[in-house]
């Protein structure tokens with residue numbers, strides 16, 4: 373077999389033949405040509421036998437590495453005139469529009485991105501993290517099932533931070549399938565409005581339950597676009613607010629100690645943060661000891677801690693709606709009498725959303741799968757923190773938690 377024919381076979385790329393192979397210092401460069409006569413528009417289905425002209429500069433794609441060698445494909449493509457998109461360089465079957473990588477290469481990167489960390493991927497495939505971001509955004513746009521918004525009956529709308537300085541994504545979960553089915557940059561009412569617009573009026577009116585946080589934006593949008601749906605408050609958010617209130621009390625106390633000049637006590641209190649916020653069963657030996665000291669010391673911080681724990685206990689999965697109702701009302705009155713400003717406010721918030729919280733318990737929104745999906749999303753977005761584009765962060769969420777099953781490239785070539 374001649375070298376060119378050998379390379380043609382090696383690539384497993386449809387519709388090309390190899391014209392020339394060259395070994396450079398750090399890469400193998402392969403010049404290819406398309407087999408097909410007809411020219412295809414890269415943006416639509418249009419095809420034509422007429423070529424407008426040839427491109428001046430060669431197109432270049434990186435393909436899967438060959439051993440330790442980078443592999444580069446080059447081709448001088450033709451240009452066509454599409455009635456809709458004007459004069460364009462013809463599309464190729466083995467790469468996505470405007471990408472400098474083959475589909476196989478992008479498939480590998482996307483598959484790795486859902487499974488491993490930034491350093492591993494960028495070192496192994498030798499591309500930077502933002503390039504990974506652009507690749508997965510393209511793969512996601514391609515692979516996302518357009519029917520995924522059909523048959524949505526129980527959904528959750530939630531925000532997640534994808535970057536420091538309050539940069540958020542709004543995500544919509546399908547509680548029944550346990551998947552994220554939609555997302556957009558931002559966390560305002562407008563973000564939820566866009567979701568309902570994509571969903572369309574009739575499908576919005578078929579939604580039965582929407583679980584939300586306690587902010588006003590999503591709720592307003594939900595009432596407007598899906599007035600028939602029951603609004604449930606995800607207990608996860610209630611517990612999170614309890615943690616936040618406790619942290620406020622701790623911080624105020626810590627500042628007081630610092631101002632009083634008690635430096636060692638102030639440091640101890642700063643370190644106590646995790647002892648206070650973690651669930652008791654997850655504490656390390658040292659954190660548990662810190663917690664015992666805080667208990668012995670008593671005072672505001674300890675009272676805040678017991679309130680936070682009481683709130684968490686309300687949402688134990690074994691409790692009935694009746695139990696939860698009693699416990700919530702007890703918590704509301706305890707919080708009102710606590711003389712701890714953050715908890716007084718928290719009690720008022722919970723009273724305002726009492727019905728929504730009880731709906732969630734009644735409908736079983738609290739149960740395992742929602743929680744698991746939530747945790748998975750948060751774990752993934754932490755990995756997305758290095759991206760500079762919300763689109764990339766969103767793609768990572770959709771590829772890992774959405775209705776997409778990725779395979780490594782060799783499994784796509786039977």
Ligand SMILES: [Zn+2]
Nearest residue numbers: 413416454457
């Ligand atoms: Zn076109």
